[in-house]
Amino acid sequence: MNHASTVGQICMAVYRPDPRLLRDQIESLRSQTLEDWRCLIGIDGEDPDALAHVRSCVGDDRRFEIVEFPDNVGFYRNFERILELVPRAAPWVALADQDDRWFDEKLATLTPALAHASLAFCQVVVAAPGQGREGEVTQRRAVGLAADIIDNQVTGSACVFRGELLETALPFPDPTDLAFHDHWLGVCALVSDGVFEEPEPLQVYVQHQGNVIGEERRRSxxxxxxxxxxxxxxxxxxxxxxxxxxxxxxxxxxxxxxxxxxxxxxxxxxxxxxxxxxxxxxxxxxxxxxxxxxxxxxxxxxxxxxxxxxxxxxxxxxxxxxxxxx
Known part of the structure; x- marks a missing residue:
């Protein structure tokens, strides 16, 4: 990235976005009370429509940088290659999905926790498009290494982590059909200085038919x-x-x-x-x-x-x- 490397970095993965949801998400980034950050938006494969939508949403805000990757590799590898572009001097990194909405205080609330933990995550409000903040609130917990390997507790779009964690996390492990970037980052954080759990929701996690993963409900x-x-x-x-x-x-x-x-x-x-x-x-x-x-x-x-x-x-x-x- 050409931006200063000593500020926080937001990494957003984009693939065939819903223009309205994408605009809502980018506006929620702009509304953050913590304003000193840069955002790298990685489009997963050549897509003129997606590129036009992103450019329209970003406008002339120089905090955003857009990269249209030539090939489509899926969310796991797309997040990996976006993170590879993050300056190692970045004090913190946040992951963003293309269709959520962050609360204004999300970054200002989570980043101070990185003084004593490698990764911090918040709860999210699971809601349908247009539902606002009315919805089910997740109950994710910070657990030990073995428990998190068994059952991931870290939602990628709800986490912020130290930039130095990328020294351990990159490159990502060989994937399987059920490989998830946030699971890996959470495990990396647990073998470092641990994970901090913010009990309050700090974003809306929008659920719709186009979700790649979605928020998993507990099942029997x-x-x-x-x-x-x-x-x-x-x-x-x-x-x-x-x-x-x-x-x-x-x-x-x-x-x-x-x-x-x-x-x-x-x-x-x-x-x-x-x-x-x-x-x-x-x-x-x-x-x-x-x-x-x-x-x-x-x-x-x-x-x-x-x-x-x-x-x-x-x-x-x-x-x-x-x-x-x-």
């Missing part, structure tokens, strides 16, 4: 099984293989990626990561997962699903490198 074990079978339908491998390769495999990839940089891992975190990195069920893994469930930091349904997935080793995708660190 039968509900998760149905979801897993649905995802696996039509594939040559069965539901259990899909669970191993993608849901369990994603956790394995994160653990292996962190252990490949031992300086980023301290204390008991190494033992947790080793249990996941081995890629197969073990007494250590069962003990770690059972403890997270027992203290109610991880949902039993997700824990059972991962243990089932660990009954076989995930198959790496073509071109990925398998590295087990003991």
């Amino acid at each position: 074990l039968p509900g998760r099984v149905v979801d897993m079978v649905t995802r696996a339908r039509g594939r040559s491998s069965g539901a259990l293989s899909y669970l191993s390769d993608h849901r369990w495999g994603w956790r394995v990839n994160m653990a292996r990626r962190l252990l490949s940089h031992p300086s980023a891992v301290r204390g008991d975190d190494a033992a947790v990561l080793r249990a996941f990195s081995r890629g197969r069920i073990s007494t250590a893994l069962i003990r770690i997962v059972a403890k997270a469930v027992a203290v109610r930091d991880a949902p039993p349904a997700r824990a059972v699903g991962l243990i089932l997935g660990s009954l076989r080793s995930p198959r790496p995708r073509a071109g990925s490198v398998v590295q087990v660190v003991d």
